[in-house]
Every structure is written in C-alpha cells, then in structure tokens.
C-alpha cells in the first residue's frame with residue numbers, strides 16, 4: 211500500500227474507532243463493582259428506550275425484570291470472579307414498561323475495576339421461541355382437557371405469558387353461557403369495546419367466543435393474532451370432542467327411544483341399590499314389567515305407533531314411582547322399576563297395581579285409541595334373592611306366571 215494511502219487509512223480508522231460507541235447497534239455498558247452504570251453508548255435508546263444520561267449513574271439492577279434479578283446477581287458474581295459471561299440471557303423493563311429480552315457478553319476488567327458488557331436485543335427471536343413453546347403448551351392442554359373450565363384456566367395461564375392479557379371470559383352458544391371468567395372486578399363489561407373477541411370455531415360452526423381484556427387490544431402483532439387464532443381453534447376442537455364424548459356416553463347408558471336408562475345403566479343402578487339396602491338393612495323391590503300383545507300393536511298399526519306407545523308407557527311407569535327410584539327399558543317391550551326403602555311385599559304390590567292401572571288407561575295415538583296392558587312380576591330384596599341374577603330370575607318368572615294367568619283368564 212502506498213504511504214499516502216496508509217496515512218489516509220490510519221486516519222479513517224482512528225475516526226471510526228473514536229465513534230465506535232455511537233456506531234454500534236449493540237449496547238455497551240461499563241458497570242462499577244457495586245452495579246452502578248459508569249457508561250453506556252447511545253444504542254441503549256433503541257434497546258431500552260432510555261437515553262444514555264438516563265441510565266448512567268443508576269444501578270443496573272433497577273432496570274432488570276423482577277423475576278430475573280436473582281439469577282442475574284449470581285451471573286454478575288461469576289463475571290466478577292473472572293469467568294467471562296457469554297450468551298447469558300435475561301429480561302429488562304423498557305422505559306414504556308414493555309419487556310426486552312437481552313443476550314449478554316460480559317467480562318471484568320481488573321485494572322479498570324469495571325465490568326464491560328455488550329447487550330444485544332434478542333426480543334424478536336425470544337418471543338418467536340416463546341410463542342412456539344406456547345403453541346405446544348396450548349395443544350398439550352387441549353389434548354389433556356376433560357372439562358372446559360380446566361381447559362380455559364390452562365389457556366389463560368399460557369396466554370398471559372405471551373400477550374398483554376389482563377383477563378379472559380369465555381361464552382358459549384346457545385345462550386351466551388359463561389364457561390370461564392378470570393376478568394378483574396373493575397374491568398369493563400366484556401361485551402364492551404376494548405375487549406378483543408375471538409370466535410371459537412369447530413366444523414365450520416361458531417360455538418362461542420373467547421373475550422380478552424388486553425392492555426393494547428388494537429395493537430396486537432400479526433404473530434399475536436395468529437397465536438390467539440390457534441388457541442381458539444384448539445378450544446373449538448376440545449368443545450367438539452367433549453360434546454361428542456357426552457353424546458356417546460349418554461347413548462351408551464340411555465335408551466334412545468324413551469330416554470330411560472338402558473340395561474347397562476340399570477345393572478349399575480341395581481348393584482348400588484343392593485349395596486345401599488344391605489348397608490341400611492332395608493328392603494328393595496324389583497318390578498319386571500312386560501307389555502301384553504305388543505307385537506299386535508306393531509302388526510296392526512305400524513312400527514311408528516309401536517314406538518310412540520313405548521314412549522308413552524315409559525312416561526306412565528315413571529309417573530308411578532318416586533324420583534329416587536329407577537325405571538329402565540331393558541328390552542323391546544320390557545321395562546323394570548327399582549324401588550328402594552320398600553316396607554313389605556304389599557307396598558311393592560300396591561305400586562305394581564298402580565303401574566298396571568296407569569298403563570291400561572286408553573291412549574290416543576295417530577288417530578286411534580289403544581288400550582295397552584302389562585304383566586308385572588315382583589322380586590323382593592332380600593327375601594327373593596340377595597344378588598342381581600337371583601332377583602331378576604325371580605321377577606321374570608313372576609311376570610311370566612302373571613302373563614300366563616292373564617292369557618288363561620282371557621281365553
């Protein structure tokens with residue numbers, strides 16, 4: 211290099227080096243042993259929102275996010291003991307109150323008795339990582355949820371770390387039923403403007419809304435809106451799954467035509483009724499009710515009228531027993547009634563007589579009048595059996611005997 215060029219180059223280098231603190235995009239700090247800031251370059255304004263003169267002379271810990279103070283003090287101790295700090299990350303509070311995620315390199319200069327630190331704003335990368343982790347947490351919570359309040363409580367907690375969220379209300383259709391609420395008492399009503407409403411969708415239908423009380427409702431970033439929509443999509447899928455589960459679980463235990471418990475649920479009910487009778491040393495009765503000549507109704511008037519009759523019979527039997535008693539449909543035209551705290555056989559017979567009588571009331575169906583009849587067999591706990599099979603067999607046989615007697619009398 212010619213001498214003139216070398217001189218020019220050296221001059222340029224000196225000038226650039228002199229202006230280096232202003233040119234750097236990272237913030238360079240010099241911090242005294244006690245933590246007081248001795249110097250910071252102008253880059254601090256873009257990163258922290260403060261001018262250098264607002265930071266110099268103050269203790270650096272005052273700017274740190276309260277939750278990160280403890281581990282930052284520990285890290286400072288390591289640097290002071292001569293271990294260079296590389297890649298340490300913590301959070302600072304900007305002048306506007308928002309959070310800045312910072313990555314540090316720092317070393318202790320013994321002869322200057324200063325800690326030299328270079329701070330890089332990694333907020334964008336950090337937020338992207340947190341959002342990614344947040345989405346995973348939302349999906350996991352959605353996968354695990356067995357009830358909606360539990361789901362929205364988890365969502366509330368996850369979203370609070372990622373959004374300026376103050377409170378959340380979830381309303382479901384129909385009827386705007388509030389499924390979850392964590393809003394502050396002094397918050398504006400969640401129907402008011404200022405709350406952000408996000409639709410809960412599933413299979414193209416809106417199930418309701420998540421309503422969010424945000425510190426800056428109008429100024430969410432595209433990524434924050436994506437996150438909210440992801441949460442809403444996950445919640446919609448859970449609502450759909452729980453509704454389907456409720457449907458299936460109901461269908462497994464109840465008879466579709468009459469709405470009465472089916473044979474399976476009846477088995478559970480009779481088991482617990484027997485246990486209660488045993489504990490309370492009380493008596494229970496099992497009534498086996500079978501319609502007479504029901505096949506004829508189907509044959510003469512059609513299956514639909516048969517269905518309507520079964521539905522009406524279910525209502526009629528139910529009207530004769532106490533609320534705590536169980537009426538179930540266990541077969542085509544077979545019903546059972548489970549009566550607890552029965553004094554004696556006479557009392558069970560009185561209920562059976564009432565059922566027989568109510569069933570026999572003439573019934574107008576699709577323009578015809580039907581007069582159904584039923585045969586009823588009774589089994590008493592513990593006299594006729596102490597386990598289900600014995601009781602069922604006894605009631606079944608008693609019903610057949612009653613039916614045979616009726617047929618013989620009618621003949």
Ligand SMILES: Nc1nc2c(ncn2[C@@H]2O[C@H](COP(=O)(O)OP(=O)(O)OP(=O)(O)O)[C@@H](O)[C@H]2O)c(=O)[nH]1
Nearest residue numbers: 500501502503504505506508513514516517542543
């Ligand atoms: N409409 C309708 N019919 C049903 C249903 N389930 C079973 N059935 C019919 O109920 C009838 C029961 O017939 P049976 O057990 O012979 O009883 P029944 O005609 O009442 O004769 P007895 O009990 O001897 O008096 C059959 O024809 C079945 O097809 C149902 O859900 N709806």
